[in-house]
Amino acid sequence: MRQAVIRAAGVSGRFRPRALVAAAGCALLAGAVAVVLIGSGDFQMSPAEVVRTLLGNGDPAQDFIVNKLRLPRVGTALAVGAGLGLAGALFQSLTRNPLGSPDILGFSQGSAAGALVMIVLVGGGSAAVAAGSVAGALLAGLAIHALAGRHGAHGQRLVLFGIGVAAILTGVNGYLLTQAKILEAARAMVWLTGSLDGRDWGDSAPLLIALAVLVPLVVAGFGRPLRMLEMGDESALALGVPVTATRVLMLGSAVLLTALTAAAAGPVSFIALTAPQLARRLTRTTGPNLTASLCMGAALMVAADWLAQHAVSGRQLPVGVVTGLLGGGYLVWLLVRERKSGRI
């Protein structure tokens, strides 16, 4: 793999140009789709107008539509996508499994259970639902970690425990859904699928704060330890990586990101699974690919939201429907491929 090194003032950094280009490309793509998304709707705007307005030079009407109505939603989409992409990359790296994602490991089901309890049993508003989903995901994470127990939360065991917990929670969620009145059930169903309708900065503020703290910490601080960890616990330990601390911290970060994205937009499926995979194919490097996954997640999310708004004319689908359908197809393809190369 071609690498480049920067040396300046006694500090040197090693990086892979291709990975950097891929990440930058994804970020650009995410930005471009976001601009198109802001420009589309009942009041059409050209990308140039959108950019001008975003920079503060639009007329008052455009300013209102862009900055007050559409930017919060698109911003939430970008944040959720980035959070899911990063969380997915962390999960897949920690479980050493391309299918290790919050959808399959039970965290999404946990946050869904928490939210359903709030919607159906408590009848709380959106803040309560968000809090419930965070609590649910964290509890599911704790339960899976406790179950995986003394042998540590790694590899296939973690995945199998996750599958078991996910199955139990799916049953509980189904029960909660039958206990609801039909209007509550419909609301719960939209939430369960993942939707960006009517989201504003208030919904995504906790996620944005978490991203601001966790992204530098994870990407800069733990990119290397994670890559070492993928070689196996013993090798990583021999190379000076604090194995247990790294794993617990990174697992905690991933669960927290998953929980907060679910609180912002519901458990949007498959972004966390596909973003790291696609990023890996672009960068052509092993390892967690944290930055590229993050940018890819954001790009996928805004693209899915654009599709959700335009796929069926005259009505908007929740974004989770699009990610679910596309992601499901991609997943089957991935399974076949990974099986052929003997990786799962």
Next chain:
Amino acid sequence: MRGSTRLSLTTHPPSPSAATRTASGPPRRLTRSAGLLAALLALAVVSLISLGVGARPMSLGDAWRGLVDPDAPGYSVVHQMRLPRTLLGLLAGAALGVAGAVMQTLTRNPLADPGILGINAGAAAAVVTAISFLGVSTFAGFVWFAFAGSGAVAVLLYAVGGGRSATPARLALAGAALNAALYSYVQAVQLLDTAALDQMRFWIVGSLASAQASIVWQLLPFTLAGLAVAFLLARPLNALAMGDDAAQALGANPARARAVGVVVITLLCGAATAACGPIAFVGLMVPHLVRALTGPDLRWLLPYCAVLSPVLMLVADVLGRVVARPSEVQAGVLTVVIGGPVFLYFVRRRKAVAA
């Protein structure tokens, strides 16, 4: 000590010595037959309880009189409401348990279960499609879709999971992935069609509550056919458990046994799912518990499963009628709540499951 008498996670092929001992051991056969009789007795008792428990509770005697005596006060309640429900539990339970046992043998995978591996989800996705897009609303209509769905998933799973070389973890993972994909499709359809959501949210958790006599009659031939073929398949599958070469040497046709096995699983899971929704973990738990009693010989394992799975199903259903009065908890929820921890226990007690 025979390894197979312990609750064991692997589906051990019967060792030759064990096989000869079962063939030549009348005492062993006697205990097994007696055990089967006891299981049947338990099934009869649980069925009577299922007839007696409900909004209007009856004693076991009243339930029996309601069943046989047209003049008894409970006759109409028993015959019109509780008997179809109980029979549905019997049929669906037997179907899922036997399908689970066949699956575990066929894939040599202790974690195989129609729910975990996505077979039920395939049926559910097909049924949801039929309800929402094609306007099908009767059991006779969507049972065929359920067959198509569960069959497609069975084949896909086999291809994706790696056929004979599949490890338990790999297969469980492939199944979980298929589950995630299929249920997100089901969710999408429900969202686009609120009327369908109202109809399906009760069906999708797995419930016996909507039982009608007509559904029971339509389910009956499929289940009986599936069970009969499964029992005929016991001997070839026994041979298959020892490996393909050994099976061939014993006169079995591995490819044919496998193909017929997939058809049996499709038939049983498809019909049961169409009738009462996707119900998980019955097919996982019962064969494991039964294996502790009978050993791995399918000629005994399958009949035991066919009798004891309905016991579990009916117990779950009766519990569901009692625990949350006046409303009900669906049987599918309780099997998951009981069976999920059992699954976790199986994973936990064997470190090497991640092979």
